Amino acid sequence: MEKFIYKIILLTWIFSGIVPSANAQKVVNKIIEEEIESEKVSFKVIQLVEGLEHPWSISWLDDGSMLVTERPGRLLLIEGEKITSLKNLPKIDTDEDQKTAPEGGNQGGLLDVVVHPNFAENGWVYFTFSSPGDDDSNFSSHDYATGTALARAKLSPDKTELVDLEVLYTQIPRTEPGRHYGSRIVFPGDGTVLFSIGDRGIRYPSQDLTDPAGSIVRIKEDGGAPMDNPFVNMAPGNLRPEIFSFGHRNNQGLAISPEGQIWSSEHGPSGGDKLHLIKKGKNYGWPQVSQGVEYSSEAKIGIGKEAPGIEKPKHVWRESMAPSGLAFHTNGKIADWDGNLFAGSLYKKQLHRLVLDGEEIVHDEVLLTEKIGRIRDVRLGPDGLLYLLTDHSDGALFRIEPN
Numbered sequence: 316m317e318k319f320i321y322k323i324i325l326l327t328w329i330f331s332g333i334v335p336s337a338n339a340q341k342v343v344n345k346i347i348e349e350e351i352e353s354e355k356v357s358f359k360v361i362q363l364v365e366g367l368e369h370p371w372s373i374s375w376l377d378d379g380s381m382l383v384t385e386r387p388g389r390l391l392l393i394e395g396e397k398i399t400s401l402k403n404l405p406k407i408d409t410d411e412d413q414k415t416a417p418e419g420g421n422q423g424g425l426l427d428v429v430v431h432p433n434f435a436e437n438g439w440v441y442f443t444f445s446s447p448g449d450d451d452s453n454f455s456s457h458d459y460a461t462g463t464a465l466a467r468a469k470l471s472p473d474k475t476e477l478v479d480l481e482v483l484y485t486q487i488p489r490t491e492p493g494r495h496y497g498s499r500i501v502f503p504g505d506g507t508v509l510f511s512i513g514d515r516g517i518r519y520p521s522q523d524l525t526d527p528a529g530s531i532v533r534i535k536e537d538g539g540a541p542m543d544n545p546f547v548n549m550a551p552g553n554l555r556p557e558i559f560s561f562g563h564r565n566n567q568g569l570a571i572s573p574e575g576q577i578w579s580s581e582h583g584p585s586g587g588d589k590l591h592l593i594k595k596g597k598n599y600g601w602p603q604v605s606q607g608v609e610y611s612s613e614a615k616i617g618i619g620k621e622a623p624g625i626e627k628p629k630h631v632w633r634e635s636m637a638p639s640g641l642a643f644h645t646n647g648k649i650a651d652w653d654g655n656l657f658a659g660s661l662y663k664k665q666l667h668r669l670v671l672d673g674e675e676i677v678h679d680e681v682l683l684t685e686k687i688g689r690i691r692d693v694r695l696g697p698d699g700l701l702y703l704l705t706d707h708s709d710g711a712l713f714r715i716e717p718n
Contacts, residue, residue: 339366404477407425563599588635600617663681
């Protein structure tokens with residue numbers, strides 16, 4: 316009976332946009348590792364914040380303060396020593412125990428957050444989340460299912476809540492199970508926004524252009540599909556106009572290079588995590604083409620590792636590392652890393668430094684193995700330093716500094 320009452324209270328919190336924190340978030344600013352030797356430089360790791368519950372993403376306002384999402388449904392504003400949980404989020408479906416994926420937990424909740432590049436002029440903050448819907452909006456036998464959604468809002472003058480909230484896009488149909496939501500956001504600078512949606516653990520929609528699951532979506536910054544998207548007005552007339560690329564399993568890293576190229580890191584099945592150069596209208600193969608095998612039986616998936624008309628990955632991690640978070644080191648404080656691409660690893664608890672030669676990956680250096688935990692997000696801050704978030708029930712925010 317107590318468990319039932321708790322569940323009712325929890326659902327009330329979730330659907331009212333108020334989610335209690337299980338931890339005491341605290342700014343700590345302490346050195347975790349002082350002398351780490353890499354191939355290029357010696358660096359140290361500073362823990363900035365502790366007590367974050369499954370943090371997912373970080374972004375910066377123009378005054379240097381930070382926004383951090385926690386998957387249970389909290390958007391935190393960190394200003395110096397002060398941490399504020401912002402009110403007035405949309406309705407978010409989130410798992411009550413917030414277990415990690417290896418423990419069988421739901422992967423939904425509040426996900427990516429990115430401040431608009433022209434935030435100083437327009438004040439917009441964009442974020443993604445798992446959106447619950449009615450039973451007639453999904454293929455599930457449950458009362459409701461979920462879909463990846465993109466919203467934007469502004470901060471109130473006192474910086475305590477979101478105002479002018481607009482949900483710009485919701486994945487339809489919503490589905491079960493509660494995994495593979497994507498979901499990263501980038502702004503290419505042409506008045507549009509791109510974000511990833513995973514295959515939602517169902518697979519077949521990734522090759523179905525009438526379903527946005529398993530794709531990278533491109534919409535206008537205020538909503539709606541731009542006319543130059545690849546499947547607009549294409550026969551037979553019912554292809555989803557928002558789809559930019561398809562055939563994806565679950566992209567949890569998305570970054571734009573200094574040259575304007577779009578790169579993504581994608582979870583494979585068992586083995587075969589991939590790094591892609593994303594191109595307009597291209598098919599990336601899942602599930603017909605896969606670099607990995609089934610978890611349960613180790614059986615092969617699809618027709619092989621490549622096929623005509625399928626874009627080949629630019630890099631493959633043959634052993635599962637579970638990529639999440641992706642960032643280019645551009646004009647950063649560590650000059651020897653400039654032009655490199657950094658990818659977080661959840662499963663291996665690593666940071667990968669990828670060296671590019673044009674469009675090819677020529678080297679992969681592994682850093683921080685099991686030093687700070689499951690790396691969920693990687694971002695280059697406005698100060699030119701790399702920031703990392705760890706996905707744990709007692710997660711943290713870290714910064715890498717040169718020695």
